[in-house]
Amino acid sequence: MLTIAAAAASAQGRHAEAFAEYDALLPVFGTIFGAEHWQTLRLRSDRAQTLSFLGRHTECEAECAAVAWAAAQGGEPETVAVEAAARNGQIYALNAQGRHAEAEALAREALAPRGVRDRITLALRLGLARSLNGQARYEEALSEAKQIGRLRRIMPQEHRHPETGAVELAVATALLGLGRTTEARTEAAAAHTACLAAFGPGHHRTAEARALLDRIDGA
Numbered sequence: 001m002l003t004i005a006a007a008a009a010s011a012q013g014r015h016a017e018a019f020a021e022y023d024a025l026l027p028v029f030g031t032i033f034g035a036e037h038w039q040t041l042r043l044r045s046d047r048a049q050t051l052s053f054l055g056r057h058t059e060c061e062a063e064c065a066a067v068a069w070a071a072a073q074g075g076e077p078e079t080v081a082v083e084a085a086a087r088n089g090q091i092y093a094l095n096a097q098g099r100h101a102e103a104e105a106l107a108r109e110a111l112a113p114r115g116v117r118d119r120i121t122l123a124l125r126l127g128l129a130r131s132l133n134g135q136a137r138y139e140e141a142l143s144e145a146k147q148i149g150r151l152r153r154i155m156p157q158e159h160r161h162p163e164t165g166a167v168e169l170a171v172a173t174a175l176l177g178l179g180r181t182t183e184a185r186t187e188a189a190a191a192h193t194a195c196l197a198a199f200g201p202g203h204h205r206t207a208e209a210r211a212l213l214d215r216i217d218g219a
Contacts, residue, residue, distance in 0.1 A: 003022075003025060003043065003046070005021060006018045006021035006022050006025065006046070007046065009021060010046075010050055010053065011162070011199060011203075012199060012200050012202070012203070013199050013200045013201065013202030013203030013204070013206065014202060015050055015053040015054050015202075015203075015204065016054060018050050019047065019050045019051065019054060022043060022046055022047035022050060023047065025043060026040075026043060026044065026047065029043050036070060036073070036074075038071070038074065038076065038078035038079045038082050039078075041067050041070055041071050041079065041082045041086075042078075042081075042082045042085070044063065044066075044067045044086075045064065045067045045082055045085050045086040045089060047063070048060050048063035048064045048067060048086070048089055049064070049085075049088075049089040049092070051063065052089065052092055052093045052096060053204040057093040057096040057097050058093070058097065060089060060090075060092070060093040061090055061093035061094060061097070064086045064087070064089035064090035064093065065086075065090050067082065067083075067086040068083045068086035068087050068090065071083035071086060081120065084110060084114070084120045084124065085120055087106060087110040087124070088110070088120060088123045088124050088127060090106060091103045091106050091107050091110070091124065091127035091128075091131070092127060092130075094106065094131075095127065095130045095131055095134055098134065100130075100131045100132075100134030100135045101131070101135060103127060103128075103130070103131040103134070104128060104131035104132065104135070107124055107125075107127045107128035107131060108128065110124050111124050111125065111128065117151060117154075117155065118155075118159060119155070119159040119162060119163070121151075122148065122151060122152060122155065122159065122160075122163055123162075123163060125144065125147075125148045125151070126145075126148060126163060126166050126167070126170060128144060129141050129144040129145045129148060129170040129174075130170060130173075132144060132174075133170065133173045133174055133177065136177060138173075138174045138175075138177035138178045139174075139178070141170065141173070141174040141177075142171060142174035142175065142178070144170075145167055145170035145171045145174060146171070148167050148170070149167045149171070152167055161198065164194050164195060164198040164199070164205075165190075165191035165192070165194045165195040165198070165205050165206075165209055166191075166205065168187045168188070168190045168191035168194065168209075169187075169188070169191045169205070169208060169209055169212065171187045172184045172185075172186075172187035172188040172191060172212055172216075173212065175187060176188075176212075176215075176216060181216060184216055185213065185216045185217075188209055188212045188213045188216060189213060191205075191209040191212075192206065192209035192210055192213055195209050
């Protein structure tokens with residue numbers, strides 16, 4: 001129940017509150033399940049990714065890498081999922097630091113063994129699109145983002161919701177890079193509206209969409 005409360009706080013843009021909840025739960029999970037149990041590792045992954053939402057990207061990167069390594073020592077379906085989630089957090093943090101080539105390599109490595117269409121695959125592909133945009137490979141990024149959009153539309157709502165606005169942001173960034181400013185603004189505005197409705201004004205993706213809109217309007 002407490003982990004659900006922390007996740008809900010993060011989803012509503014209350015990232016500092018969510019981090020405090022995860023931080024308080026970590027020793028409890030360690031005592032109940034043990035440090036290497038998948039539930040403890042999943043909590044560490046969620047906590048680490050909240051660090052990136054607070055702008056603490058180097059800490060997120062290091063912790064996600066550590067969690068991914070620990071999860072890889074398992075082999076159960078649960079630890080495989082935790083490893084992929086932690087890699088996604090690491091990719092996000094690398095992109096946020098401008099290390100886009102590293103993020104691309106890690107995203108492709110993480111995606112290679114995945115034959116499932118689930119939320120983590122969607123998130124990893126979004127990380128790949130972000131890395132391509134970061135390298136000014138806008139045609140590739142746009143193609144990837146459009147494929148992700150098609151994948152997202154056929155997924156269950158509970159898998160789509162956490163990535164609300166993310167596809168539109170990737171498309172808008174690529175279109176802006178290609179000089180298609182009017183189309184870019186339409187996509188960025190759609191992302192901002194969707195994120196406001198789904199997450200509220202304090203969420204990191206809402207802020208990202210607002211920043212992209214301001215960038216387009218100031219160009």
